[in-house]
Amino acid sequence: METDKAVRVRGLVKRYPDKVAVAGVDLDIYRGEVFALLGPNGAGKTTAVEILEGYRRADKGEVDVLGSDPARADRYWRARIGIVAQSSRDEAELTVAELVHHFAGYYPSPRDPEEVIAAVGLEEKRKTRTRKLSGGQRRRLDVALGVVGNPELLFLDEPTTGFDPEARRQFWTLIENLRTEGTTILLTTHYLDEAEQLADRVGVIADGKMLEVATPETLGGRGARTARVSWLAADGLREIRTDTPTAEVSRLLAQYGGEVPELQVRRPSLEDIYLELIGKPTAADVDLEGAVR
Numbered sequence: 200m201e202t203d204k205a206v207r208v209r210g211l212v213k214r215y216p217d218k219v220a221v222a223g224v225d226l227d228i229y230r231g232e233v234f235a236l237l238g239p240n241g242a243g244k245t246t247a248v249e250i251l252e253g254y255r256r257a258d259k260g261e262v263d264v265l266g267s268d269p270a271r272a273d274r275y276w277r278a279r280i281g282i283v284a285q286s287s288r289d290e291a292e293l294t295v296a297e298l299v300h301h302f303a304g305y306y307p308s309p310r311d312p313e314e315v316i317a318a319v320g321l322e323e324k325r326k327t328r329t330r331k332l333s334g335g336q337r338r339r340l341d342v343a344l345g346v347v348g349n350p351e352l353l354f355l356d357e358p359t360t361g362f363d364p365e366a367r368r369q370f371w372t373l374i375e376n377l378r379t380e381g382t383t384i385l386l387t388t389h390y391l392d393e394a395e396q397l398a399d400r401v402g403v404i405a406d407g408k409m410l411e412v413a414t415p416e417t418l419g420g421r422g423a424r425t426a427r428v429s430w431l432a433a434d435g436l437r438e439i440r441t442d443t444p445t446a447e448v449s450r451l452l453a454q455y456g457g458e459v460p461e462l463q464v465r466r467p468s469l470e471d472i473y474l475e476l477i478g479k480p481t482a483a484d485v486d487l488e489g490a491v492r
């Protein structure tokens with residue numbers, strides 16, 4: 200049955216011989232949404248994603264992806280999803296253009312391969328054999344191969360690993376464009392700024408369990424957290440924690456009679472909240488603690 204959910208998972212369990220990789224996960228991803236799955240190495244992200252893609256079998260639980268159980272889905276279902284896996288396919292002797300055109304041929308209503316090559320910034324490399332691409336260029340090609348079939352649902356497993364900052368920005372624009380066109384996207388990433396930039400909602404997974412699902416702005420009660428106001432006083436850097444940062448800034452403004460040196464107002468970053476959720480000390484715990492007024 201087709202619903203407003205592209206993905207619906209209940210009680211998902213996957214065991215390897217010496218490890219429970221996914222230990223009872225529930226997950227809903229709505230159509231048109233960009234969802235980022237976050238979690239430390241070995242948390243179970245790739246295992247969960249590969250079950251959704253139909254590449255691994257669940258041991259327990261209900262899994263529905265685009266109205267089908269991926270374990271039983273046919274090639275028509277497969278043509279509706281796009282996959283950018285962690286490791287690349289190896290067709291070393293083909294050129295970029297040959298490979299993207301070749302892949303487009305597998306799908307009933309592909310995107311224009313040349314537009315896709317341009318969108319991932321590989322126009323200048325279109326005649327280069329894939330074995331001669333750099334790591335980041337190869338990753339861009341992987342993204343091109345994942346989107347050329349014009350998928351309804353796109354899986355991106357750590358898509359920007361090895362990208363330089365410019366390539367990452369270009370990739371973000373590509374994802375925002377796909378989202379505008381209505382593509383549903385499930386992204387795993389270790390880059391918290393990437394999750395913050397792209398995701399409508401994030402899920403944090405650790406030891407095979409989903410710890411929390413929320414928007415990047417509200418994860419871990421982030422929006423309601425106490426702000427930190429810091430500035431450079433005559434005797435060094437000072438910081439205060441306050442629920443009324445505007446009042447503090449106004450007090451400082453009056454005190455300095457103008458520009459306050461190195462003034463900053465901060466709330467915990469998504470990274471601070473993420474590290475707190477997975478039980479690691481955060482920068483907010485250790486820095487400037489002694490400077491609290």
Ligand SMILES: Nc1ncnc2c1ncn2[C@@H]1O[C@H](COP(=O)(O)OP(=O)(O)OP(=O)(O)O)[C@@H](O)[C@H]1O
Nearest residue numbers: 215216218220238239240241242243244245246247
């Ligand atoms: N084929 C396999 N056989 C046995 N154990 C596996 C297999 N694949 C993964 N595991 C184990 O299952 C756990 C979850 O691995 P998984 O690759 O799903 O984590 P991940 O969250 O994607 O990690 P990363 O961020 O490092 O990619 C890990 O402890 C891993 O060692």
